[in-house]
Amino acid sequence: MTYLVKARLAENAPGKYYVIDHCNGCGLCLSIAGRFFDYVEDGKYYYIQRQPLNPDEEELMQEAMELCTMDAIKSDGDQTFFDTWN
Numbered sequence: 001m002t003y004l005v006k007a008r009l010a011e012n013a014p015g016k017y018y019v020i021d022h023c024n025g026c027g028l029c030l031s032i033a034g035r036f037f038d039y040v041e042d043g044k045y046y047y048i049q050r051q052p053l054n055p056d057e058e059e060l061m062q063e064a065m066e067l068c069t070m071d072a073i074k075s076d077g078d079q080t081f082f083d084t085w086n
């Protein structure tokens with residue numbers, strides 16, 4: 001049996017990219033690609049406030065994904081669930 005533990009944050013703008021609940025609020029993504037990210041009022045976590053619109057923006061988002069120390073920025077197609085019991 002597969003248990004889905006996908007933890008996509010509710011605040012993410014709809015679309016390909018999203019932040020999961022592993023985010024620690026470091027703010028690095030905002031400094032790399034600030035146009036795509038925003039944070040909750042207490043700054044505890046960040047989320048995607050808008051999706052990339054062209055290849056240049058996709059590249060910027062990819063950079064933020066690669067540098068996120070918590071691996072908390074995901075895109076559709078990433079495996080964010082675990083097969084815990086089979």
Ligand code: SF4
Pocket residue numbers: 019022023024025026027028029030045046067068069070071072073
């Ligand atoms: S870089 Fe990653 S851990 Fe840091 S605020 Fe952004 S999503 Fe969260």
